[in-house]
Amino acid sequence: MNKSNTYIFIYSTVLVVVVAALLALAATVLKPFQQKNLETAKKLEILHAVDKGWDAGSADNKNLYVDAQYNQYITRAFVFDPAGDTLPGRLAFEIDVSLEMKKDSTDRVYPVFLCTRDDGALNYIFPVQGKGLWGPIWGYVALGEDLNTITGAFFDHQGETPGLGAEINTRWFQKQFVNKKLFDEAGSFISVKVLKNNEPKLPDHSVDAISGGTITSKGVESTIAVSMKNYLPFIKKNKQ
Amino acid sequence: MSQLFSSRNLKLLTNPLNLENPITVQVLGICSALAVTVKMKPAFVMALSVIVVTAFSNLIISALRKSIPARIRIIVQLVVVAALVIMVDQLLKAFVYDVSKQLSVFVGLIITNCILMGRLEAFAMANKPWDSFVDGIGNGMGYGAILIVVSFLRELLGSGTVWDYPVMEKLGAFSAGYVNNGAMIMPPMAMILIGVIIWIQRSRNKNLIESK
Amino acid sequence: MENHINLFVDTVFVHNMIFAYFLGMCSFLAVSKTVKTAVGLGAAVVFVMVITIPVNYLLEKYLLKEGSLTWLSPGLADVDLSFLSFIIFIAVIAAIVQLVEMVVERFSPSLYNALGIFLPLIAVNCAVLGGALFMQQREFANVWETVTFSFGSGIGWAIAIISLAAIREKIRYSNVPAPLRGLGITFILVGLMAFAFMGFMGFKL
Numbered sequence: 001m002n003k004s005n006t007y008i009f010i011y012s013t014v015l016v017v018v019v020a021a022l023l024a025l026a027a028t029v030l031k032p033f034q035q036k037n038l039e040t041a042k043k044l045e046i047l048h049a050v051d052k053g054w055d056a057g058s059a060d061n062k063n064l065y066v067d068a069q070y071n072q073y074i075t076r077a078f079v080f081d082p083a084g085d086t087l088p089g090r091l092a093f094e095i096d097v098s099l100e101m102k103k104d105s106t107d108r109v110y111p112v113f114l115c116t117r118d119d120g121a122l123n124y125i126f127p128v129q130g131k132g133l134w135g136p137i138w139g140y141v142a143l144g145e146d147l148n149t150i151t152g153a154f155f156d157h158q159g160e161t162p163g164l165g166a167e168i169n170t171r172w173f174q175k176q177f178v179n180k181k182l183f184d185e186a187g188s189f190i191s192v193k194v195l196k197n198n199e200p201k202l203p204d205h206s207v208d209a210i211s212g213g214t215i216t217s218k219g220v221e222s223t224i225a226v227s228m229k230n231y232l233p234f235i236k237k238n239k240q
Numbered sequence: 241m242s243q244l245f246s247s248r249n250l251k252l253l254t255n256p257l258n259l260e261n262p263i264t265v266q267v268l269g270i271c272s273a274l275a276v277t278v279k280m281k282p283a284f285v286m287a288l289s290v291i292v293v294t295a296f297s298n299l300i301i302s303a304l305r306k307s308i309p310a311r312i313r314i315i316v317q318l319v320v321v322a323a324l325v326i327m328v329d330q331l332l333k334a335f336v337y338d339v340s341k342q343l344s345v346f347v348g349l350i351i352t353n354c355i356l357m358g359r360l361e362a363f364a365m366a367n368k369p370w371d372s373f374v375d376g377i378g379n380g381m382g383y384g385a386i387l388i389v390v391s392f393l394r395e396l397l398g399s400g401t402v403w404d405y406p407v408m409e410k411l412g413a414f415s416a417g418y419v420n421n422g423a424m425i426m427p428p429m430a431m432i433l434i435g436v437i438i439w440i441q442r443s444r445n446k447n448l449i450e451s452k
Numbered sequence: 453m454e455n456h457i458n459l460f461v462d463t464v465f466v467h468n469m470i471f472a473y474f475l476g477m478c479s480f481l482a483v484s485k486t487v488k489t490a491v492g493l494g495a496a497v498v499f500v501m502v503i504t505i506p507v508n509y510l511l512e513k514y515l516l517k518e519g520s521l522t523w524l525s526p527g528l529a530d531v532d533l534s535f536l537s538f539i540i541f542i543a544v545i546a547a548i549v550q551l552v553e554m555v556v557e558r559f560s561p562s563l564y565n566a567l568g569i570f571l572p573l574i575a576v577n578c579a580v581l582g583g584a585l586f587m588q589q590r591e592f593a594n595v596w597e598t599v600t601f602s603f604g605s606g607i608g609w610a611i612a613i614i615s616l617a618a619i620r621e622k623i624r625y626s627n628v629p630a631p632l633r634g635l636g637i638t639f640i641l642v643g644l645m646a647f648a649f650m651g652f653m654g655f656k657l
Contacts, residue, residue: 008312011307011308011309015316019320019323023323023326026326026331027535034337037334037337040337135590158344158589159344264635267481267482269478270477270478270481271582274474275473314546314575318542319543322538326535326538330535345585345589348537349581349582352581352582357576423647426647426650428643428644428646428647429643431474431643432639432643432644434639435636435637435640438632438639439629439631439632439636440631441631443631449630450635
């Protein structure tokens with residue numbers, strides 16, 4: 001089939017236009033659904049930090065269920081700057097923490113979500129970001145009213161080794177963090193270490209690493225330490 | 241109407257399941273077969289996506305085959321395949337978000353899945369649209385069959401579950417001292433499993449054995 | 453500089469395109485019968501990757517990403533063309549491969565004949581598109597990091613195919629059971645090599 005150059009040109013142009021139009025149409029029509037999925041996923045992560053939402057998979061309408069749970073438990077949210085002062089007029093949910101972490105530390109803003117647990121206690125949920133072995137790891141750490149005791153945590157990853165590092169997104173790993181503290185008796189920031197079997201344990205400040213997933217586990221440790229360090233000014237200003 | 245489901249078309253559907261299997265015989269589409277077979281659910285969605293894309297790209301290219309200028313043949317094929325894959329990817333992100341996250345880059349890699357280009361060149365460019373559509377489904381299913389077998393073994397032996405249902409736990413195997421085979425979760429095991437599948441297939445079909 | 457060396461070593465050994473991600477399998481299995489053709493194809497893949505991935509990086513950064521068109525006009529900050537990524541990436545790859553094909557045919561006809569159909573097939577080599585997609589996910593800070601990543605990915609792929617070819621040449625003299633001969637034993641070989649490469653996990657300079 002030897003077609004003339006004009007034919008080839010017209011053919012290519014028509015093909016490109018048709019394909020681009022169809023794809024643009026599909027992308028536009030589907031975007032609201034995709035956005036909603038992303039929103040639900042984020043809300044679910046925040047809820048997981050306070051041990052809620054684990055049954056969302058069996059709900060009839062996952063999006064509605066997660067929305068309802070989120071609205072029930074997350075009562076307030078605000079944004080604060082590196083100095084620890086709240087910034088009114090900004091929506092915490094819309095802050096993309098991974099984008100903020102790419103900016104200079106003085107240009108960042110951070111979100112915090114306030115949650116009322118079933119027993120009436122007030123929790124502060126902070127986002128955490130870091131690196132694992134194969135890619136980024138992130139999550140949320142919930143602190144009690146004393147802004148010291150951890151009341152819950154959630155971690156997730158992009159491509160850690162299944163069965164090993166990937167286990168950081170399981171409840172058993174995350175439950176370890178409950179009742180651990182960030183500050184010691186004297187008020188110094190220790191954070192929480194993730195220790196292997198042969199390392200001496202610190203009663204209030206350590207949890208067990210995943211066997212065979214040391215690098216990812218240490219990644220969780222530095223993720224918490226580095227992220228929470230950014231929030232120290234805010235914590236100091238709001239501690240009772 | 242009887243032509244639509246002629247014996248020839250039936251062969252197009254069944255041959256790729258065994259004697260002309262894309263993965264074990266034609267050696268196409270290996271890349272994604274390994275990475276997404278850790279669990280059955282993503283493997284199944286992947287297989288479904290490949291069947292859909294192969295069938296429809298075969299259909300479209302076959303319908304256009306007489307009008308495509310020879311010089312830009314490959315590019316046109318790539319554009320059609322890429323457009324279909326983008327559609328599938330957008331649909332997955334909209335309606336089965338969790339699975340699309342598990343499949344991540346591998347949905348995009350369907351574009352370079354050798355099975356697609358292979359069938360387009362070997363079949364769709366020289367056959368009628370409906371036959372090409374059926375051929376696409378057949379090869380997609382052959383690919384899917386291997387994916388399901390490998391993912392079943394890897395999930396059962398590596399995580400103790402089948403389609404996320406905790407079979408080993410329910411059978412009480414863990415309390416009896418059974419431990420999940422960690423190696424099964426690793427990608428290299430998928431290669432070895434396919435090697436074994438090829439071994440079994442060729443033991444039963446002597447004419448597939450390579451000559452010295 | 454240390455950052456680049458770490459990234460290079462990591463991409464060649466720890467996150468090897470073949471042994472960690474299993475990308476580029478088809479031509480990997482088909483062209484690994486002799487070391488000579490393996491070296492030729494490996495070199496071609498390195499070349500294609502080093503050109504296409506950074507080009508795609510620039511396209512991603514200045515054209516496709518959400519909000520990337522702000523350099524044209526601030527009003528375009530909401531435009532998100534990322535759904536066109538696959539098509540743009542593969543078009544760039546196909547065009548560059550076509551160019552490479554013409555260059556190889558002109559400057560080394562013997563290599564061109566030795567590689568045969570597998571030279572144009574680099575365009576659909578999952579490793580090349582996969583490299584572009586990983587680049588998109590990893591969001592490198594600048595184009596030089598991307599070049600290091602592409603070079604490392606290509607070299608990693610080349611090392612894999614050359615080693616496999618070396619082993620396959622030797623294994624022709626072993627007593628492999630007939631049903632396993634050729635393809636079957638190759639799969640098992642690659643699996644074992646991949647397990648061996650896992651020993652590099654966590655390696656840092």
